Amino acid sequence: MIYQPKSIFIFLLCCTFLITGCQQSTGDFKVQEVPVEYLKAGQGFLEVSTVAQGLDVPWGMDYVDNKVLFTEIKGKVKELNLSTGELRTLLDLTDVYTRTTPGLLDIAIQKNTKDDPFVFINYTKKQDSILVSTLIRYQYTGSELINRKEILTVAGASGHNGSRLLIDEKNILYWATGDVADNKMAQDSTTLNGKVLRMNLDGSVPTDNPIPNSLVYAWGFRNIQGMTFDKDANLFTAEHGDAIEDEVNWVRPLHNYGWPLIEGMHDTDEELAIVSKTKMTEPIKSWTPVIAPAGMAYYNHDQIAAWKNALLLVTLKSQTFRVLNLNSDQHTIKEEHIYFGKHFGRMRAVLVLPNGDILLSTSNRDWNPQPGFPKENDDRILRIRASKEQPKEFLQEDVAIATSEKQNGLVLFKNYCASCHREDGKGVEKTFPPLLNSTKIKDLPAFTKLLLEGTTDKQTIKGVRYEQNMASFKFLKDVELAEIINYVSKSFGDKKTTTPKAVKALRN
Template sequence: MSPSVLASRQGRAGPRRDGRARVRRLILIGTALAMAGVGMVSCGGGSEPSAAPAAASGPATPGPATAEATGAGKTAPGAPPAVRTVVTGLAAPWDVAFLPSGEALISERDSGRVLRLPAGGGRAIEVTRLPGVVHRGESGLLGLAVSPAFATDRFVYAYYTSATDNRIVRFRLSGNRAEPPTPILTGLADAAVHNGGRIRFGPDGLLYAGVGDAGVRSRAQDRASLNGKILRMRPDGGVPPDNPFPGSLVYSLGHRNVQGLAWDSAGRLWASEFGQNRLDEINLIVPGGNYGWPDVEGTGDTDGGRLRNPLVTWSTAEASPSGIAIRGDTLYVAALRGQRLWELDLAGAAGRPRALLTGELGRLRAAVAAPDGSVWLLTNNTDGRGTPKPGDDRILALH
């Protein structure tokens, strides 16, 4: 199904995945990116794109542009992407984080293992099996991040589900030996679904975490809850003094299930988010921004500027986005149900997203920018929802 334009209309229509809430109508906008954002929204359908006023609320309104049509599931004209296999035989890998040496750490969701992969590829070696990891449904060992000061502090961070909560821990890694982990944040509500789990250090040296609503939609708008949010914290888990809500780790709210975080060259934070049953999202995150869930899925009335619209949407069949990566001026979005890699231009006249590798690799859990300039792709065909092929799961490098 190709992305399309629908007439903009205030109000709500259509069931969400649980059949209880309704979705605002959408508007597809192709725009040039400006310093504060981009106004491009795409969704499933069959009509051709056209220029329209930007729907996204933000500090600046970019000028309209016409998006060039590229059918979903088809690669735009040009040479096919060059992909090489980095490692095979993984079990439900969820994230990758790179050490300063170029070596990679890999998390396995169900087993709770952290593996270390040599910089030149080869065999992945277990360095720890984090104690207390509990897997049920979508939960388990999820995100990894390496301290920006790893050369001196040796800290690796992990987001995982325990018997009582979702939590973020850190542990010191020396060679292939990991010390016992120490929690820096506990008490995040967990569930079999909507756990979020992506953690990344930003350009400011602070740790950001995407936390899902854990199946309780009201948490996303409750500022007293850390669920349904993007969090921003010091490396020790403390609250930065310049967070948008004093004394709180909350950086943005109104999220259902954020699973991708990445910064562009201008220092802007982008996030991917699972929708309910209609639309998945790419959002440009601003401090204190409210992204609408559960009141809005997709794009709609911003309620006088209180809510921020997503900048790109897809039908859930085309995406179900997880980890994202930025290389140069290009944003890559790994799609689970969509079984493809979406590519978005973040500079100049932003056209319609194009799909790469559709159906070739199966479910894609993450896209991660590698030190050598490639983008690593994690397949997730052994996660209970895919169809494993010989050698799955694997990591591949897109050059």
């Protein structure tokens, strides 16, 4: 290995930490192989290094005893030793069903125990040819995962399997399940999908659950991808909206978060009419256009003062890391800061270590890599921590795109359509149909109707059956829809054009 001057400096810096009694020895062997980058956040500089690479969609991470255990979507559970940088495979499951989003998803490790801690994972698998989501428990000996026990199995699907796992200080396990793309699930408080479930570590119902003999804690969720507690044990989730309104929710027992009757804030006439009859809870934050939130963690360490008392959120579609500073009421968001736009690609999981370092995982080898990714060393686990250096070159906070500014067809297409149909209009095989040479886009009234109404039946297009529906885009203004239609027609079709007036006429 060739030692760069910078690496030696970091090595010395690390030794200094060790000598001065830093509890977490976070060895830098891996870091020396990959150049460190810097980020300016608030007044200070942070250092971003790679602690593991060559991974395959590290989906969930948790910490125990100076090690990070993490899942990879196709079925591996790996152990990263933070002292030595050593990476080991603990499990290689063979019954994981993985295609696009399903697979081995989250992991959670029991805290505060003198015994070998329990480790929970959940994954999609086929059971008698039907997809299910299963929650499994192991015990971690410090080097092995043993005593496998099946805890709970709920409905699974080819999409919307959630999910996140979280264990609180009292050893209660929370499992956020997806609605399995079935609109009947989330509002039915007797099913276990589209819910936050609450259980003892053996899967039994805690005696203080809000519904006696039921694991259901809160409902009305679509597809939760992030979940964390703050310092006061407030529970927060991040979830994917449909075409609009990705959300962060403050989850409380027996609250109904609205899906599929309501999306995001209660702000349309239809939604206001619904909540005047049935009590539903608004998110504390929503994003339109969507950003595709993924993992979320709570930061409350002095190491990075600007991020104290903040929710840290990584995202897939917008390829960013976001810091949502909380107000002292602990349930409203004061500020949002956005970092790393497209720099590391899609991001899946985030974990705060006891010493205040932050780990992020990339997701560039998943089913939907964005232009320029995956890079050779993807996927990676990155570490962010305070830097003592005054670097000459550094990344900076991203300036949010003002949504009020006039948006042309290309920008609108990128914001609302390209995540599925791709910027080149070629779609994603068997998942999202191509727009290039689609007959549908040559029939402008039919195309307009499709965008206004979405699809309700799964369509077979050119011999391929698509398993998901497309959401309605009627929330876009006539002028915006006309811009998109004309852009799609010009780029992928026969270049016919429409007008906002023609869109308006079809709207009613």
